[in-house]
Amino acid sequence: MSLDGQKRLELLRVCWPLFPGLPDTLDLPEGLGLRLVDSSGVVFAVLRNGAGFGPISRSEQKEMVEEALRWGDPCYRWCDDENIAIALPLTWNQTLLGGLLALVPSSLTSNGQGNGASPPREIAQRLMDFLGQCNWLNLALMADHRAAAERERLRAEAIHEAKTRGEGPWQASYSYWEPELFLAMRRRERSEARRILNRILLALYSLGMEDLGRTKGFVLDLVTMMARTMVDCGADPADTLGRGMERLNQLDALEDEETLGRWVADILERLIDAVEKTTCPSEDFRMSLALKYLREHCEQPLSRDEVAAKVGLSPAHFSRLFSAAVGRSFSDELLHIRLEKAIRLLGRSDAPIKEIAGLCGFSDQGYFTRVFRRKLGRTPGAYAALSPHRTKVLQTERMSQ
Amino acid sequence: MNQNLTLLQSAIEAGKRKDAVALTRSLLDEGMAPLDVVEQALVPGMSVIGEKFKRNEVFVPEMLIAARAMKECMVLLEPLLVAAGVKPKHTAVIGTVQGDLHDIGKNLVAMMLKGANFAVHDLGTNVPTEKFVEAAREHGAELVCLSALLTTTMPAMREAVGVIRAAALPKVKILVGGAPITQEFCNEIGADGYSPDAASAVDKAKEVLSA
Numbered sequence: 001m002s003l004d005g006q007k008r009l010e011l012l013r014v015c016w017p018l019f020p021g022l023p024d025t026l027d028l029p030e031g032l033g034l035r036l037v038d039s040s041g042v043v044f045a046v047l048r049n050g051a052g053f054g055p056i057s058r059s060e061q062k063e064m065v066e067e068a069l070r071w072g073d074p075c076y077r078w079c080d081d082e083n084i085a086i087a088l089p090l091t092w093n094q095t096l097l098g099g100l101l102a103l104v105p106s107s108l109t110s111n112g113q114g115n116g117a118s119p120p121r122e123i124a125q126r127l128m129d130f131l132g133q134c135n136w137l138n139l140a141l142m143a144d145h146r147a148a149a150e151r152e153r154l155r156a157e158a159i160h161e162a163k164t165r166g167e168g169p170w171q172a173s174y175s176y177w178e179p180e181l182f183l184a185m186r187r188r189e190r191s192e193a194r195r196i197l198n199r200i201l202l203a204l205y206s207l208g209m210e211d212l213g214r215t216k217g218f219v220l221d222l223v224t225m226m227a228r229t230m231v232d233c234g235a236d237p238a239d240t241l242g243r244g245m246e247r248l249n250q251l252d253a254l255e256d257e258e259t260l261g262r263w264v265a266d267i268l269e270r271l272i273d274a275v276e277k278t279t280c281p282s283e284d285f286r287m288s289l290a291l292k293y294l295r296e297h298c299e300q301p302l303s304r305d306e307v308a309a310k311v312g313l314s315p316a317h318f319s320r321l322f323s324a325a326v327g328r329s330f331s332d333e334l335l336h337i338r339l340e341k342a343i344r345l346l347g348r349s350d351a352p353i354k355e356i357a358g359l360c361g362f363s364d365q366g367y368f369t370r371v372f373r374r375k376l377g378r379t380p381g382a383y384a385a386l387s388p389h390r391t392k393v394l395q396t397e398r399m400s401q
Numbered sequence: 402m403n404q405n406l407t408l409l410q411s412a413i414e415a416g417k418r419k420d421a422v423a424l425t426r427s428l429l430d431e432g433m434a435p436l437d438v439v440e441q442a443l444v445p446g447m448s449v450i451g452e453k454f455k456r457n458e459v460f461v462p463e464m465l466i467a468a469r470a471m472k473e474c475m476v477l478l479e480p481l482l483v484a485a486g487v488k489p490k491h492t493a494v495i496g497t498v499q500g501d502l503h504d505i506g507k508n509l510v511a512m513m514l515k516g517a518n519f520a521v522h523d524l525g526t527n528v529p530t531e532k533f534v535e536a537a538r539e540h541g542a543e544l545v546c547l548s549a550l551l552t553t554t555m556p557a558m559r560e561a562v563g564v565i566r567a568a569a570l571p572k573v574k575i576l577v578g579g580a581p582i583t584q585e586f587c588n589e590i591g592a593d594g595y596s597p598d599a600a601s602a603v604d605k606a607k608e609v610l611s612a
Binding site: 169190191192194195197198199201202203205206207257258260261262264265268 | 416417418454456457458459460461462463465466469502503504505506550551580
């Protein structure tokens with residue numbers, strides 16, 4: 001069924017009388033604000049003013065309602081005034097009509113570090129149950145979307161875990177040497193590039209343990225990692241790997257160590273050729289490598305001087321180029337990258353906050369909590385306790401704005 | 402020079418295993434002495450690829466397929482060398498130190514030493530320190546080669562050198578190598594020689610043995 005905006009609004013207006021009794025029926029707390037929006041995010045009824053909704057824009061309201069439907073769960077967002085907005089979709093069969101927005105004042109939100117249900121979650125659950133009972137929310141559709149989101153989450157986590165488990169000496173070696181390797185290739189120092197690659201290949205082949213399938217898997221990982229960095233540095237891997245990476249498909253057909261050995265040598269020479277031909281300015285190339293190095297080693301105690309040396313620049317020159325390219329100082333960017341990682345881990349892991357702090361390069365949990373709160377308006381514990389996964393997506397976006 | 406010797410050398414350099422084995426058979430069928438096949442084709446072939454590796458002109462897999470080709474030829478030749486009464490010039494024990502499971506570099510060195518007419522007793526990977534001592538004593542080895550790929554297993558190499566030194570094996574020389582190892586580390590732990598790559602290992606082995 002497809003309804004245009006006008007008809008959706010009419011439907012909502014027709015049902016408007018159902019809602020005024022809502023707060024009392026559900027025993028909702030004092031200070032809670034409630035409003036109805038249409039599918040484009042425009043407010044068409046204020047059910048209860050509560051503490052006031054603050055500056056939530058129409059597009060934000062629309063986005064929250066759509067996100068809630070997409071993930072099959074209420075959508076939460078911290079407002080600048082520390083209140084928490086909750087969005088629930090209003091549906092007619094499978095069609096989105098609009099949304100119910102609740103604003104939970106900061107006095108009701110949890111500051112705790114525990115994992116129990118927080119007041120915003122309880123309120124959201126009561127509202128969702130109510131809308132389902134009134135047939136204003138298709139709970140079966142929400143459950144389907146929730147299940148799909150859960151499957152996607154589990155799949156993503158499985159991939160992440162597999163990658164984490166697979167992080168062995170050769171991958172660590174590659175990650176460590178990557179800036180030097182790409183700089184050598186860019187400088188047309190082919191011998192130096194081969195020397196670095198041979199260090200990595202020595203570990204890779206050792207871990208392959210003469211198992212052709214295993215070694216092919218590692219080789220595929222290596223070539224893919226190099227191709228990804230080539231893209232970051234402005235090179236076109238399609239020149240080397242073929243459109244749709246068809247050259248990588250040949251790998252599967254290789255039947256013995258001998259043909260694999262020749263294939264590896266050939267593809268690596270081609271990758272070196274492609275990086276040599278890169279035309280992006282040398283400074284941009286170095287900054288791409290530096291940023292990638294920061295992202296991949298942010299859990300370690302990194303210094304500006306160390307990263308500058310990795311990309312072959314003096315510390316002072318590196319600082320100037322970095323600020324100009326990234327728009328932030330080295331230390332600000334490193335903090336930003338570490339907090340982004342913390343947000344991802346808080347949304348995915350049950351690990352204690354202290355452990356997450358360590359995994360993100362914060363040796364002091366107190367400092368981690370302070371900077372997290374300063375940048376995101378919440379302690380890491382409060383952040384982790386609030387909601388499952390898509391809340392983190394929204395917060396990440398908000399942080400990057 | 403016999404054309405098949407040249408072809409065999411080229412097949413080793415290029416890592417063409419089947420061609421190398423077929424050419425080895427042809428040379429033996431022609432009546433060539435097994436030691437001549439080793440010294441005039443296999444060793445020069447491995448030396449060329451080893452030198453290229455040393456100069457960073459080839460990649461590890463190219464070196465590996467060359468070594469594999471030579472190994473398969475040696476399977477044919479070793480029984481014939483023994484039957485012909487060819488005695489190894491030196492005896493070596495080789496292994497990767499405890500805690501380290503990497504064996505590529507160690508295997509390459511073992512192959513190069515065999516080609517240079519060493520009797521090589523390969524103890525494998527993750528070798529407990531006392532095994533080096535036992536094997537050196539059992540085989541009367543003059544050379545113990547210790548390999549490590551991980552920085553985390555460098556202390557095990559230091560320990561192995563200490564234990565071998567304390568084991569009253571006065572004629573045994575110790576050669577160390579592996580990606581994280583340096584000449585400075587070699588000096589620090591009291592080994593006799595360090596080789597940065599497989600190609601240099603034979604020269605270094607001969608050098609420490611003649612010292």
